[in-house]
Amino acid sequence: MPRIFKNEAALTPEYIPSKLPYREEQLKELETYFSGFLENPGSMYPKVILIGRPGSGKTVTSRKFGNYVMQSSKVVRYVHVSCFLNRTLISVLKDVGLQLNIPVPKRGFSTEEMLKILLDVVKEKNIYAIITLDDVFHLVNNSGPHALGTLIRLGEEYVSRGDKYRFGIVLISQDLTFRDQLDRSSQSSLGNAIIRFEPYTKDQIFEILLSRAQEALMDGAYDEEILEMIADVAGVDEWQSNDHRGDARYAIDILWRSAKIAEMRGSDRILPEHVREAIKNTLRGIRSEELRMLPLHEKIFLLAIVRSLMKNPNSPYIPFGTAENEYQILCEQYNEEPRKHTQLWEYLKDLNMKGFVETRTSSKGMRGRTTLISIPSEPLATLEEELRKIIGGELGT
Ligand SMILES: Nc1ncnc2c1ncn2[C@@H]1O[C@H](COP(=O)(O)OP(=O)(O)OP(=O)(O)O)[C@@H](O)[C@H]1O
Ligand SMILES: [Mg+2]
Numbered sequence: 001m002p003r004i005f006k007n008e009a010a011l012t013p014e015y016i017p018s019k020l021p022y023r024e025e026q027l028k029e030l031e032t033y034f035s036g037f038l039e040n041p042g043s044m045y046p047k048v049i050l051i052g053r054p055g056s057g058k059t060v061t062s063r064k065f066g067n068y069v070m071q072s073s074k075v076v077r078y079v080h081v082s083c084f085l086n087r088t089l090i091s092v093l094k095d096v097g098l099q100l101n102i103p104v105p106k107r108g109f110s111t112e113e114m115l116k117i118l119l120d121v122v123k124e125k126n127i128y129a130i131i132t133l134d135d136v137f138h139l140v141n142n143s144g145p146h147a148l149g150t151l152i153r154l155g156e157e158y159v160s161r162g163d164k165y166r167f168g169i170v171l172i173s174q175d176l177t178f179r180d181q182l183d184r185s186s187q188s189s190l191g192n193a194i195i196r197f198e199p200y201t202k203d204q205i206f207e208i209l210l211s212r213a214q215e216a217l218m219d220g221a222y223d224e225e226i227l228e229m230i231a232d233v234a235g236v237d238e239w240q241s242n243d244h245r246g247d248a249r250y251a252i253d254i255l256w257r258s259a260k261i262a263e264m265r266g267s268d269r270i271l272p273e274h275v276r277e278a279i280k281n282t283l284r285g286i287r288s289e290e291l292r293m294l295p296l297h298e299k300i301f302l303l304a305i306v307r308s309l310m311k312n313p314n315s316p317y318i319p320f321g322t323a324e325n326e327y328q329i330l331c332e333q334y335n336e337e338p339r340k341h342t343q344l345w346e347y348l349k350d351l352n353m354k355g356f357v358e359t360r361t362s363s364k365g366m367r368g369r370t371t372l373i374s375i376p377s378e379p380l381a382t383l384e385e386e387l388r389k390i391i392g393g394e395l396g397t
Helices: 024-033 035-039 058-072 089-099 111-124 137-143 145-152 154-160 184-190 202-216 224-234 248-264 272-282 288-292 296-310 320-334 341-353 380-395
Strands: 047-052 076-082 128-134 167-173 194-197 358-362 370-374
Touching: 024 035, 024 047, 024 058, 024 194, 047 058, 047 184, 058 076, 058 128, 058 167, 076 089, 089 111, 089 128, 089 137, 089 145, 111 154, 128 145, 137 145, 145 154, 145 167, 145 184, 202 224, 202 248, 224 248, 224 272, 224 358, 248 272, 288 380, 296 320, 296 341, 296 370, 296 380, 320 341, 320 370, 341 358
Parallel strands: 047 167, 047 194, 076 128, 128 167
Antiparallel strands: 358 370
């Protein structure tokens, strides 16, 4: 059986890749904020906030930073706590304790007692740690702002105990609403060190997919065009703001599913149709009510795009001109007066904006710049059938 995967684990969500394209700067910033703490543990109490949309690389970057901490300091440890899993202060404290190999009582202790045990042991054993609270808004939403406020103001606690600063803190969230809920003194103690993670663009998603594919897949199992096709649906662009856009997790998930489908079909490489199917299983898909609401000729033009792509199964893209020719042929068949070139451009823009098609401008190979069109999100045969039904119904043929 042909092999698709070289190392399937490299496409799982927990995997920490060797390279993190486009996050070098954020990683550097983290290192810089904590350099004083790492060089001279106990001298300060750094607190940093990481903000960004889902899939923008916050978790993986902080874990990578954790590896750096472990390598660069013999003394300071790194602790990563998921507040999705630990939504109360006591549960966060227990997890911190576990990760620091501090024996924590299983039950029967209050949050205050738990905190006291933790602080006593870190002092006694001379432990320093950088603690990341991932998706910290879950903690605030579930347990109220006071839980987080307690952690943020631990600095005062150390001082009153005559101890050094034991922890540095990284808070990860999708936005800053958790901070607004804190009381004023916690807010001011938290400070303003914010590292932002912008949603990834198509080109960035492509590079990320490429680096992950190189680790996970056999060399011959994918073309760069396949990765571009996925990047088109997952990356942000000017025309659209979709919830999934800019999300590397979504992109990697599609790649993994596509590879799985290719493997199941006994194919030796991922084909555009495998990607379409993977996307269909992953997200939105095209809804037929939305198809029905398109103007008649926009539907015919979309059908032309579908048919052109079907005639060309080895490439995910067709040039605009090919779709235009196919559109003329279809108009003849339907006995309809074809719309003008400029109108077709308007249709294309609309189809792209609504997420039915993806476009990119080619710069390689062909003379001049050509607009290339693809439909990554739906198996073509299903889409063709649906469009034919709707158009036929509308024209009474
Ligand atoms: N620059 C990158 N290079 C390679 N892989 C990346 C990069 N950014 C993100 N990823 C991968 O994308 C997936 C999602 O990233 P991550 O979990 O860090 O997102 P997040 O910002 O924490 O999202 P959420 O807010 O939903 O938790 C992970 O599998 C991660 O390894
Ligand atoms: Mg995360």
